[in-house]
Amino acid sequence: MGELVASASAGDVLLCVGLGSCIGLALVSRHGRACGLAHIVLPDSGGREGDRPAKFADRAVSALIGALGHHGARTESLEAILVGGAQMFSMSTGMEIGARNEAAVRAELHRAGIPVTATATAGGVGRTVRVHVATGNVTVREAGSNEVTLR
Amino acid sequence: MLGVEADTDTGRSALGEIGNIMVSSYVGALATMTGFELDLRPPESTRDMLGAVVASVLAAHSDAHELALVLDSELEVAGEACTLSFMLLPTPAGVAELLQRIGLGD
Numbered sequence A: 001m002g003e004l005v006a007s008a009s010a011g012d013v014l015l016c017v018g019l020g021s022c023i024g025l026a027l028v029s030r031h032g033r034a035c036g037l038a039h040i041v042l043p044d045s046g047g048r049e050g051d052r053p054a055k056f057a058d059r060a061v062s063a064l065i066g067a068l069g070h071h072g073a074r075t076e077s078l079e080a081i082l083v084g085g086a087q088m089f090s091m092s093t094g095m096e097i098g099a100r101n102e103a104a105v106r107a108e109l110h111r112a113g114i115p116v117t118a119t120a121t122a123g124g125v126g127r128t129v130r131v132h133v134a135t136g137n138v139t140v141r142e143a144g145s146n147e148v149t150l151r
Numbered sequence B: 001m002l003g004v005e006a007d008t009d010t011g012r013s014a015l016g017e018i019g020n021i022m023v024s025s026y027v028g029a030l031a032t033m034t035g036f037e038l039d040l041r042p043p044e045s046t047r048d049m050l051g052a053v054v055a056s057v058l059a060a061h062s063d064a065h066e067l068a069l070v071l072d073s074e075l076e077v078a079g080e081a082c083t084l085s086f087m088l089l090p091t092p093a094g095v096a097e098l099l100q101r102i103g104l105g106d
Helices: A057-070 A097-112 B009-034 B050-060 B092-101
Strands: A004-007 A013-019 A023-029 A035-040 A078-084 A116-121 A127-132 A137-142 A147-149 B069-077 B080-088
Touching: A004 A057, A013 A023, A013 A035, A013 A078, A013 B050, A023 A057, A023 A097, A023 A127, A035 A057, A035 A127, A057 A097, A078 A097, A078 A127, A078 A137, A097 A116, A097 B050, B009 B080, B009 B092
Parallel strands: A078 A116
Antiparallel strands: A004 A035, A013 A127, A023 A035, A023 A078, A127 A137, A137 A147, B069 B080
């Protein structure tokens, strides 16, 4: 949770297991091989420093873009895939964190000029996302279901 | 579990009820040990990947938690072994008080 990773190595598969209300943000470059994945927990850092780089949406997106920049990927080449943002408990108040996370991530992506090309979000189930660096494919699996390719 | 499939409405309801009874028991025991008065709000239940569930609970109460109290239990129910974990997430203010009352404070 709150971690991010970027890679351009063909053998790598980036993974977030068990995304509930968290958002797994995958950024994939249309040119070249660089891919990144961030596990975002909350929408807003409120200016707080010192937490994990991808914990808050308002910091995670720029941090992930930066990590991809280290692998030579330009922001203009990136597209985003969002996974997660579910509401795990159906009757809760104050637990719309999932929807707020998705909205915050989308807002940050819009600010950065990165299009969202696929999503597997909302609903009430947990999801696992894999980013296959060799192909740029992004796959999602819900508990008890088959793997689905989003990109 | 009681001859009911977990993935049905009846099953989910039974799961919720069992969870409610178990949590009440644990909280009651904790209250006795610590002398705290502990009020329970209506319970909610879900069934999914462990990481997804736990992370979602933590995210919803984000201001609070650096400490979790985990009680792993093994029960025998009608001759069958059953394990459960009870996780308590106290607020920062509650942690020191809790540890003190169970004899682990400084």
